[in-house]
Amino acid sequence: MITGKTKVVGVIGDPVEHSLSPVMHNAAFEYYGLDYVYVPFHVKKENLKDAIKGSKALNIKGLNVTIPHKRNVIKYLDWIDDAAKLIGAINTIKFEDDGIKGFNTDGKGAVMALKEVTEIKNKKILILGAGGAARAVAFQLALEGAKNICILNRTVEKAEELAKDINKKTGVKTNSGSLELIEKEIKDTDILIDATPVGMYPNVNQEPLVKAEMMHENLIVNDLVYNPIKTTLLKEAEKAGAKTISGVEMLVYQGAEAFKIWTGMEAPIDVMRQSVLKELK
Structure with a gap:
């Protein structure tokens, strides 16, 4: 049940319809009984800056970032982790009071x-x-x-x-x-x-x-x-x-790292893996 207290996270990309992240993360939130929801957002290149500003304004807690935004999004962030600096790309954002933070969990x-x-x-x-x-x-x-x-x-x-x-x-x-x-x-x-x-x-x-x-x-x-x-x-x-x-493993583990960044909790790896496998079968 989504209420005024529900925390929103999601994924931005173009395209985004194929993403298995909503299935995987929502299964994890449900398993722990967390009041979170994970939503896919279709964001075109020219709307990227507005999407990040808008997400912060809407009090969205975090985002995954997929193709084609992983590099371009960095200029709209306040801080990125060491791995992201080396790689030159991010795939996870956390919106905090002291700024917008970027991570690379790939x-x-x-x-x-x-x-x-x-x-x-x-x-x-x-x-x-x-x-x-x-x-x-x-x-x-x-x-x-x-x-x-x-x-x-x-x-x-x-x-x-x-x-x-x-x-x-x-x-x-x-x-x-x-x-x-x-x-x-x-x-x-x-x-x-x-x-x-x-x-x-x-x-x-x-x-x-x-x-x-x-x-x-x-x-x-x-x-x-x-x-x-x-x-x-x-x-x-x-x-x-x-x-x-299988590539499913990297998908699950990068998702688990993002889950931990947003919630501070260890992710239920098996639950996430099973939800992805079920979707792919």
């Missing part, structure tokens, strides 16, 4: 998902893609003590730029190149992360960038695509006997 979400199955410290990590998700995850992995990060991308310049940035800002050895180098680089890789949209709904039968015969059984394979739950890449990884992590 990288943290990916790392928490990985930590369920492996340590990050001293590992060699291969990341495919060099967009926003790849950037958030790569910086967080560097902060967590990865030994070596390799970024391969279709547009080599983007991979080079990201690798240089990580090297400079964190000191972690980061190299880059084209997707042709996958077979060479994967041989001694501990963790493979696909941060490209390959295999994402509706292109569920798209050929994956890495086939089973390129993988080894000690590899951990994490696809950041969460729809479908089991992508063509994860199916190949299973064939190779590698450990797999």
